[in-house]
Amino acid sequence: MAGEDKLKLLGTWASPWASRVKLALHLKGLSYENVEQDLHHKSDLLLTSNPVHKKVPVLIHNGKPICESVVILEYIDDAYGTEGPVLLPVDPYERAIARFWVDYIDSKLVIPWKVAFTANREEEKTEGIKQMLAGVKTLEGALKECPNGKPFFGGDSVGYVDIALGGLLAFLQGTEELCGTKLFDITDTPLLIAWVQSFIALDAAKAALPDVDKLVEFAKIRRAQIAASIKN
Ligand SMILES: N[C@@H](CCC(=O)N[C@@H](CS)C(=O)NCC(=O)O)C(=O)O
Structure with a gap:
């Protein structure tokens, strides 16, 4: 894949989905051109690259666009399997389980997060937070199921589920600050607290995740x- 191989990421700094892609690219050690998009004035490149949803992220690989963050993560793993860590497990059953949890994160954490992060009405915010707390508790259970107390959903190293959740991390921390509620708590979710510490210590997380204070200002x-x- 070396030589004329070219990766271009259409994203925005405040997109958890673009953060997922950045995390995967950094973990794999792939260099890419980050092309920041203005979502209020969408570029022709974005509109022609993602004509169906017109959303970021889009990864353009040698001129060919790939859309949707989880599709992009799997593409990166398929196209660059030999470079850096493998993101999805090799075993078909383990792959299915990883995909199940990523789908869970997107439906049970992301949807209420959007409500909690942007809602102005108190009742809406409270309901969003309530649903997120339930989702986080279920994820704590999933992490407990991982064999031999490994630090990540992927085991000793970060995998597909870790990236899907990790891309949201700064946004979840911003929501804690905005809503004054702890989502990760030492009593209820001790494994996730340890997971957060291991995750933010990664070079890829330092390079890919946005600053929480900047996000909070943006959300306000x-x-x-x-x-x-x-x-x-
Ligand atoms: N399911 C998509 C979600 C992407 C998404 O919602 N992107 C937002 C930015 S965070 C966007 O481009 N919004 C522009 C719009 O809705 O017009 C993914 O996982 O990639």
Whole structure:
């Protein structure tokens, strides 16, 4: 894959889904061009690369676009299997289990997170947080099932589930700050607390994840914009 191999990422700094892709690229040690997108004025490159959803992230590999963060993660693993760590388990059953948990993260954590992170109404925020706390507790159970107390869902090293959750990490921490609720708690989720510490210590996480304070400021502005658009 060396030589003329070219990777271009269309993303935004405040996208948890783009963060997933960045994490995978850094973990694999792949160099890429990061092309920051303005989602209020979508570029022709974004519109032609993702004509169906018109969303980031899009990974363009030698001119060919791949869309949807989890599809991109699997593509990176398929296309660069021999470079860096393998993200998805090799065993078909283990692969299926990893895919199950990524789907769980996207449906049971991401959807209520969007509500909690952007809602202006207190009841909406509370409901979003309640659902997230339930989701986080279930993930704690999943981590407990991992053999021999390994630090990551992927075992000794970071895998597909870790990247899917890790891409959200700064956003979950920002939500804790914005909503004044601890999502990861030493009593209820001690394994996830340890997971967070192991994850943020990774060079890939340092390179790929956005600054939490910057995200919180960004979310406050977004909330104000949403509130103003509801009033008008
Ligand atoms: N399911 C998609 C979600 C991507 C997504 O929602 N991207 C947002 C940015 S965080 C976006 O591009 N929004 C622009 C829009 O909705 O017009 C994935 O996993 O890649």
